[in-house]
Structures are given as structure tokens and as C-alpha cells.
Amino acid sequence: MKPVLWRRLLALLGTAALVALLWLGAKKLQPASNWWGRGWGLPTNFAVHGDSADTIFWWIFWITSFVFVFVQVLLVWFAIKYREQPGRKAVFLHGHTRLEIVWTVIPAIIFAVLVLVSIRSWNEFRYGNETDKNPASILVIAEQFQWNVVYPGHDGELGQYLIYPKLTDKRWPKGSENFREVAGPAATRPSDSVDFVNAWVAANPLGQDLASPHAEDDDPQTPARAVIVPAERSVRIYLTSRDVIHDFFLPNFRVKLDAVPGMRGLIPFTIRKEAVSTQEFNLSDANFPVNMPIWLNQETASTDDNKNYKFTGNPSEYQIMEPHDKKHKTSLLRNMDDLNKAARKRVAARDGIQFANVKDDQLASVLPELKQDLITAGFTKLKVVVHPYEIVCEQLCGANHDTMRGDFYVLSQHDYELFINRYYVAPTTQPAVASTADTAPLK
Amino acid sequence: MAATPQTLIPQFHAGNDHAVHPEMSFLKKYIFSTDHKIIGIQFLLVGLFFLLVGGILALVIRWQLAWPSIRHVPAGTFHPLPFLANWLGWTDGEMPADFYNTVFTMHATLMIFFAIIPILVGVFGNYLIPLMIGAADMALPFMNGLAFWLSLIPGAIMMAGFFLPGGPPQAGWTSYPPLSFLIAGGSGALPSVPSFVAPNGLFEQLVSFLRIGSASAGWQGNWPATPLIMLFITSFCSFAYICTYYINLGSKIGAFALSVVLCGIGGLLVTKGIQFVAIDGQSCWFLSLTLLGFASLLGAVNYLTTVVKLRCPGMTMFRMPLSVWSLFITAILVLLATPVLASALVLNLLDHLRLTSFFIPSGWTFGGKIVTSPNGWSAGGGFPLLHQHLFWFYSHPAVYIMILPAMGMVSDIIAVFAR
Numbered sequence: 055m056k057p058v059l060w061r062r063l064l065a066l067l068g069t070a071a072l073v074a075l076l077w078l079g080a081k082k083l084q085p086a087s088n089w090w091g092r093g094w095g096l097p098t099n100f101a102v103h104g105d106s107a108d109t110i111f112w113w114i115f116w117i118t119s120f121v122f123v124f125v126q127v128l129l130v131w132f133a134i135k136y137r138e139q140p141g142r143k144a145v146f147l148h149g150h151t152r153l154e155i156v157w158t159v160i161p162a163i164i165f166a167v168l169v170l171v172s173i174r175s176w177n178e179f180r181y182g183n184e185t186d187k188n189p190a191s192i193l194v195i196a197e198q199f200q201w202n203v204v205y206p207g208h209d210g211e212l213g214q215y216l217i218y219p220k221l222t223d224k225r226w227p228k229g230s231e232n233f234r235e236v237a238g239p240a241a242t243r244p245s246d247s248v249d250f251v252n253a254w255v256a257a258n259p260l261g262q263d264l265a266s267p268h269a270e271d272d273d274p275q276t277p278a279r280a281v282i283v284p285a286e287r288s289v290r291i292y293l294t295s296r297d298v299i300h301d302f303f304l305p306n307f308r309v310k311l312d313a314v315p316g317m318r319g320l321i322p323f324t325i326r327k328e329a330v331s332t333q334e335f336n337l338s339d340a341n342f343p344v345n346m347p348i349w350l351n352q353e354t355a356s357t358d359d360n361k362n363y364k365f366t367g368n369p370s371e372y373q374i375m376e377p378h379d380k381k382h383k384t385s386l387l388r389n390m391d392d393l394n395k396a397a398r399k400r401v402a403a404r405d406g407i408q409f410a411n412v413k414d415d416q417l418a419s420v421l422p423e424l425k426q427d428l429i430t431a432g433f434t435k436l437k438v439v440v441h442p443y444e445i446v447c448e449q450l451c452g453a454n455h456d457t458m459r460g461d462f463y464v465l466s467q468h469d470y471e472l473f474i475n476r477y478y479v480a481p482t483t484q485p486a487v488a489s490t491a492d493t494a495p496l497k
Numbered sequence: 498m499a500a501t502p503q504t505l506i507p508q509f510h511a512g513n514d515h516a517v518h519p520e521m522s523f524l525k526k527y528i529f530s531t532d533h534k535i536i537g538i539q540f541l542l543v544g545l546f547f548l549l550v551g552g553i554l555a556l557v558i559r560w561q562l563a564w565p566s567i568r569h570v571p572a573g574t575f576h577p578l579p580f581l582a583n584w585l586g587w588t589d590g591e592m593p594a595d596f597y598n599t600v601f602t603m604h605a606t607l608m609i610f611f612a613i614i615p616i617l618v619g620v621f622g623n624y625l626i627p628l629m630i631g632a633a634d635m636a637l638p639f640m641n642g643l644a645f646w647l648s649l650i651p652g653a654i655m656m657a658g659f660f661l662p663g664g665p666p667q668a669g670w671t672s673y674p675p676l677s678f679l680i681a682g683g684s685g686a687l688p689s690v691p692s693f694v695a696p697n698g699l700f701e702q703l704v705s706f707l708r709i710g711s712a713s714a715g716w717q718g719n720w721p722a723t724p725l726i727m728l729f730i731t732s733f734c735s736f737a738y739i740c741t742y743y744i745n746l747g748s749k750i751g752a753f754a755l756s757v758v759l760c761g762i763g764g765l766l767v768t769k770g771i772q773f774v775a776i777d778g779q780s781c782w783f784l785s786l787t788l789l790g791f792a793s794l795l796g797a798v799n800y801l802t803t804v805v806k807l808r809c810p811g812m813t814m815f816r817m818p819l820s821v822w823s824l825f826i827t828a829i830l831v832l833l834a835t836p837v838l839a840s841a842l843v844l845n846l847l848d849h850l851r852l853t854s855f856f857i858p859s860g861w862t863f864g865g866k867i868v869t870s871p872n873g874w875s876a877g878g879g880f881p882l883l884h885q886h887l888f889w890f891y892s893h894p895a896v897y898i899m900i901l902p903a904m905g906m907v908s909d910i911i912a913v914f915a916r
Contacts, residue, residue: 129911132911133911133914138914198864216860217860218860218861218862218867219860220859220860220875220877221867221869221875248867248869251867252865252866252867255862255865255866255867256865259865261860261862296862297675297861297862297863297864298673298675298676298679298863299673299674299675299676299881312882312885314881314882315675315858315861315881316858316859316861316879316880316881317858317881317882449673450598450668450669450671450673450676451676452598452667452676453593453594453595453598453667454594455594455598456569456594457568
């Protein structure tokens with residue numbers, strides 16, 4: 055064959071291979087198959103500000119895609135069209151001022167419009183709910199490799215955190231004045247001061263400012279089982295880190311911010327109603343999602359006058375107790391357990407074996423029994439977290455960075471109020487209990 | 498009638514037809530050369546070497562993705578990692594997380610700083626600029642060679658990270674501080690002065706004279722023989738390059754002997770001095786990139802001077818080919834951005850070695866413990882975000898440093914070959 059023919063054949067084969075690759079890739083493209091949108095597109099958006107961000111994203115995506123394809127097609131087409139041919143001579147072009155003005159002005163206008171739209175969208179997101187009088191404030195403190203959360207309690211205000219004593223401090227921070235019966239880190243022998251400070255940090259891991267009036271009823275959870283926020287109410291997540299730089303990313307809420315040690319970031323956003331993670335199920339329902347965490351709250355308990363329902367501190371410790379066994383009250387179900395886990399615990403306790411060694415086929419027999427017991431205890435309906443969202447750490451934060459994920463639950467406003475106020479006792483006839491700030495917990 | 502473009506007629510060789518070319522020695526011509534083409538080829542060879550290393554690391558990353566760890570796959574579908582697990586002795590058959598971090602950190606670093614930038618800027622800048630603007634060579638030929646030889650020392654330091662205890666850095670190619678100044682990617686321990694390591698085996702003992710400290714002093718550097726020899730050879734060569742042009746004695750043998758002695762002393766001093774600073778993978782990373790930035794500054798100054806001063810008659814700025822324009826702009830970016838990166842890296846290196854608190858916030862704890870320097874104190878009061886700002890002051894222009902030369906070439910090649 056002539057060399058020219060070879061070249062043409064190769065060009066054809068190359069083009070065919072490119073088209074085949076594109077076609078195969080396009081076949082892989084599929085719409086989101088899950089409720090949270092884990093397909094090839096964006097994850098489903100559940101934040102109020104997310105729509106404008108997504109719109110800008112898609113505009114930029116299609117504009118750049120168009121320009122990219124257009125330029126690449128021209129590049130290839132011109133290379134073929136103006137290839138060397140007998141009798142063709144090179145032409146000297148010095149440029150075309152009008153054309154250059156056109157291809158400079160058009161992108162400039164596009165960029166200007168995008169900038170204006172972006173500024174508007176950003177301002178709405180960042181400052182839109184600044185005037186909101188009653189935001190749900192939550193402090194998230196990142197740490198290798200877990201998320202710690204502080205809920206503000208009934209007063210709705212967060213205290214100060216991550217205030218640790220320094221080696222050179224003459225006095226301990228307020229609220230722990232007499233820690234270990236010395237005046238402060240600098241008052242000890244220099245060789246001991248590091249140990250003293252470390253002991254202080256161990257007793258107050260989040261560095262809570264004990265003197266702050268708002269810190270009293272705060273509810274710190276280290277680590278948190280999940281970050282819990284209300285829907286349809288402006289949420290203000292304050293973000294910081296205890297050790298290295300982490301990043302708090304909620305793909306479904308178009309929210310992402312670095313957690314920088316020594317700084318406190320703010321993420322203000324509002325979540326739509328349809329994002330609520332929980333759904334009520336009848337225990338007798340055959341479709342009861344046995345693998346999803348169950349969300350207990352006071353309302354559930356009110357079906358049985360709170361007798362069989364107990365609150366102790368951490369939300370994972372709310373539990374439904376066995377109603378009939380008055381002497382040895384055992385737990386039927388703990389908050390955020392799923393039914394499978396509760397059944398597994400039950401088998402492990404009954405047969406005296408390790409929790410992890412319980413076989414799956416053993417669960418099938420116990421599950422109906424467990425359900426029946428729960429119904430007997432007065433719980434016909436339970437709220438299940440069917441849509442747990444994902445928190446991802448988007449900043450390399452150490453060896454186990456890949457394990458730094460978290461759950462994010464969205465509750466209805468009503469449920470969130472119950473959750474936040476679960477320790478709150480309304481001052482009725484009794485005078486308020488004296489402040490415990492001076493006595494707890496560092497002694 | 499338009500004036501004949503007289504200025505387009507090549508005039509550069511007029512009068513130079515009978516230029517005297519004294520025969521050069523092989524060493525001067527091909528090894529310690531100041532010729533822009535030879536230096537370009539040297540950059541190409543070194544860049545391709547690092548491209549190979551970085552490419553192998555990329556394969557290791559893919560290897561992990563093909564056989565993920567047990568916690569990343571559904572129960573019952575775990576398959577142990579073939580070959581690598583046996584060679585590297587991972588008994589549970591999965592790639593350790595810190596090893597993975599190491600691999601992608603070094604992959605990114607080598608590819609960006611030691612492959613892409615040297616090949617696109619170093620190779621094409623050196624090779625093409627004088628040819629395309631009609632200059633005989635670069636404006637500062639000796640400095641051009643120096644830029645090449647000085648960029649070998651950082652290469653040796655960077656590769657030394659693979660051999661040091663604790664392994665290469667794990668903090669990503671961005672090396673954000675609170676993570677990067679902890680040794681071995683955040684195990685909580687802080688680096689300390691080199692402790693005593695007894696040289697193990699004849700080979701290790703033979704190169705003991707290159708280590709800092711000694712058995713009698715009670716402590717010795719922790720560098721194994723391989724990186725020591727790499728570092729010594731590269732620093733020896735850098736001095737040899739200088740000696741080639743600056744040691745001029747009456748006799749060639751005398752000059753050669755004096756050069757070898759001077760290079761030996763210089764190489765020894767550099768090898769020993771660097772061990773005081775580069776004590777683990779991360780400090781190797783900081784030091785290496787700081788020095789590499791120095792070398793690329795020399796190159797950038799050279800490109801700018803050449804383009805501004807050595808264009809042949811008729812080659813006005815706006816008649817320059819787009820490739821040269823892109824390299825010209827790249828050189829400006831390198832000149833403006835690299836010093837900022839160097840400052841960030843030096844601050845981070847000081848934090849890493851001595852906890853100097855440039856990037857450590859006040860009252861900072863790690864793993865529930867207050868972090869103190871080797872002297873037992875802790876200052877704090879720094880600002881971790883500052884490193885991000887300084888780093889991206891370099892790294893945002895760096896993406897254009899990487900892409901502009903390629904864009905310039907595309908503009909030229911398509912335009913020239915389309916008729």
C-alpha cells in the first residue's frame with residue numbers, strides 16, 4: 055500500500071477506537087439509582103441554597119463542555135482538512151483583529167455573568183439567614199478519626215470550647231481553679247507541668263470553658279453517633295478541629311468547609327422538609343426495615359407513661375426496657391440500634407456467646423419474638439432512620455483518613471426540639487437548681 | 498508597494514561563518530556542558546527517570562484499588578493483594594493505609610515537581626528558546642548548567658525519604674501543617690535529633706564516614722548507605738560542574754586532582770549538612786522542594802534574560818513563536834511564585850524540626866495530649882491556614898507553569914503543520 059493509504063487507514067482506525075471508547079463510556083452513564091442520587095450526576099440536593107449552586111454548576115458544566123467539544127472538533131478537523139496535499143502552499147496569516155476582539159469579548163461577558171450570578175448565590179447562602187432569630191446552632195469538632203458534636207441544650211446557645219491551658223499559664227482556666235490542688239500549670243515543677251496539662255485535657259477533652267454561662271446545659275458527644283439537625287429551620291454548624299485539618303462535607307446538602315484547628319468556621323444552611331431521615335413504621339409491618347437505626351424519643355415513650363422508657367445521658371443509651379421483668383430490667387432496644395442488632399444481642403445474651411459470633415439464621419427466629427415483646431411493652435410504632443446521610447472528611451487527615459466518615463440525620467422540627475430538650479426540666483414550683491458550673495466535672 | 502521585510506532575512510550568522518570552535522573535552526561537551534541542547538537532553542533523561550518512578554507508584558495506587566482492603570469490600574468478597582503483599586510482607590494481605598498515603602504523596606510530588614515541570618519547562622525551555630528566537634545559546638550558559646546540576650541534589654534528597662526510618666512523607670503533596678509536621682503522617686510522635694543507629698553490615702560501615710555523628714559520640718545519623726551514596730554523588734557532581742569551569746591551573750592533571758579533592762570535600766560537607774535537617778521523609782520533602790525551587794529560579798532568570806536580550810535581529814516580541822511566549826510567561830510565574838513556596842516550606846520545616854509555632858494554634862493538642870518541642874516547651878499562637886495561603890500562592894500558578902508550555906506548543910505545531 056502507499057504510505058498515504060496507510061496513514062488514512064490508521065487515522066480511520068484511531069477515530070473508530072475513540073468513538074467506541076466514548077460509546078462504551080456513555081453506556082456506563084446511568085441516572086441515579088439510589089434515593090440519595092449516587093449515580094453519575096450530582097447527589098440529590100436537599101438544601102435550600104443548593105438549587106442555585108447546582109444551576110450555576112450545570113451552566114458552567116455545559117458551557118465548558120460545549121467549548122471543549124467545539125475546540126477539539128475544530129482542532130482535529132482542521133488538522134485533517136488542511137493536511138499536506140500536492141499543490142497546496144502554506145498561507146501567511148498575520149491575524150484578524152476583529153475576530154480576536156470577538157473571541158475575547160464573548161468569554162469576558164460569559165465570565166462576568168457567571169461572576170455576578172455566583173456572588174448573588176453565595177451571598178444568599180452565606181448571609182441569607184443571618185437575621186434568623188432562632189437558628190439551630192451545633193458545634194462540630196473534628197478529630198482523628200471521628201466527629202465530635204456539641205448540642206446547645208435548652209438555651210440554644212453554645213459555650214466556648216477547645217480552650218486548653220498552656221504550659222506557661224499561672225492559673226488554670228476558670229471553673230477548674232483548684233485542679234489537682236495546684237494554682238496552674240506554671241505553678242508546678244516544669245517537668246511536671248506537661249503531665250498536669252495532659253491530665254486536665256483528659257478530664258475535659260473538648261476544652262469546655264466551664265465558666266461560660268451557655269456551656270452549662272451543653273450536650274457534648276465524643277464521638278457522636280451521628281450529627282443530628284432539624285429540617286425547615288436555619289441550621290448554623292460551627293466547625294473546628296482538635297488536631298489536624300479536616301473537612302466537613304455533606305454531599306446531599308451542598309455544604310463543605312475545612313475544619314481548621316485554632317479557627318471556628320460557620321456553615322449556615324437550611325434543610326428542606328423532604329430530607330427528613332426518619333419514617334414511622336408499624337412493628338407488625340412485614341416491610342419493617344430491620345437493618346436501619348431506630349430513633350427513640352419521648353413521644354414514643356408517652357404511649358406507656360414513660361415507665362418502660364429510660365433516658366440516660368448519651369442518646370445511644372435511651373432504651374426501651376423489658377416491661378414484665380421487674381427485678382432484672384433488661385433492655386429490649388437501645389436508641390439507634392437496628393432490630394437486627396437488638397435481636398443479635400438477645401441471642402448472644404440467651405446463649406451466652408459472643409455478639410460477633412451470632413449466626414444470621416439464628417436471628418430469623420428471634421426477630422418475631424422481639425417484635426412481639428416490643429408491642430407488648432406498648433410500642434406498636436417506631437421511628438426508623440431510613441435516610442441516613444453521609445458526612446465525608448474531604449481533607450487527608452492521617453493514616454486512617456478513609457475511615458473518617460459519619461452519619462448525618464435530619465429530624466423534623468418537632469423531633470429535634472424533643473431531642474435538644476431531653477434533659478430540660480421546666481422550672482415549675484421548685485426554684486431552679488443551683489448552677490453546677492463550679493462543681494462539675496473537674497475535681 | 499509594501500517595504501520588503503528586510504528584518505526577516507536571517508542575519509545572525511553574518512560574519513560568524515568562520516567562527517573558531519576549539520575542540521572541547523568529552524566531559525565539557527557532554528557531561529558538564531553549558532550547551533543548551535545538552536542541558537535540555539539531560540533534563541529530559543532525569544525527568545523521564547522520575548516519570549518512571551512516579552508511574553510505578555501510580556500502578557501501586559491502582560493495585561490497591563483493584564484489591565481493596567477488607568474494610569472497603571462487602572463481607573466475603575475480600576481477596577488478598579497479589580505479589581505486592583508477599584514482597585513487602587503484609588501478612589493480612591492488604592495494603593496498609595499509611596503505605597497507601599505514602600505512595601500517592603510521593604506519586605504526586607515526583608510527577609509534579611520532578612517530571613512534568615522539568616520536562617515541559619526545563620527540557621523545552623532549554624532546547625527550544627535559543628533555537629526559536631535565533632540565539633546562539635542561553636544568555637547565562639553556566640547558570641543554565643548549574644540549574645540542572647543543582648536540581649539533582651533535591652532529587653536525591655526526595656528519593657532518600659524512601660530509605661529513611663518512618664518512610665516517605667504521608668501528608669499529601671500539599672503537606673498541610675498540623676498533619677505534616679507530625680512524623681510519619683500523624684502517629685503523634687514528633688521528630689527528634691538523629692539517634693544512634695549502628696551501621697549494619699560491611700557496606701553500611703564502609704560509607705559511615707558520610708554519616709553525621711559517630712559511635713564514639715554516642716549518636717549517629719539514621720541515613721542508610723543507598724541514599725547517602727546517592728546524595729554524595731549528586732553533590733559531588735554539582736561541585737564538579739563548578740570546578741570544570743573555575744579551576745584553571747597550568748596543568749590539566751593538576752586541575753583534575755584539585756577538582757576531585759574540592760568536590761570530595763564539598764560533597765562530604767553537603768551530605769553531612771543535609772542529614773542534620775532531613776531526618777525523616779517529611780523533612781526530606783520540605784528541604785528537597787526548597788532547594789529545587791532554587792534551581793528552577795536559576796532556570797527562570799535564564800529564560801527571561803534570554804528572551805528579552807538575545808532575540809536575533811528582526812525577532813520582535815510580537816513576532817516570537819507562541820511556544821517561546823508561553824515559556825516566557827511560565828518563567829515569570831516561576832520567578833514570582835516559587836519564593837513564596839520556599840518560604841512556606843522553610844517555615845513548615847522549622848515547625849517540623851523544632852515546633853517553632855508558625856502554623857501551630859494556641860493551646861494545641863494532639864491525641865489528647867499537649868504537644869511540646871524536644872526542649873519540653875510549647876508555644877502555639879500560629880495559624881494553620883497561613884500555610885494553605887502560602888502554598889496555593891505557588892500552586893495555583895503552578896498549574897499554569899505545567900500547562901502553558903504545552904498550550905504554546907499545540908498552538909505552534911497545529912498552525913505550522915496545517916497549510
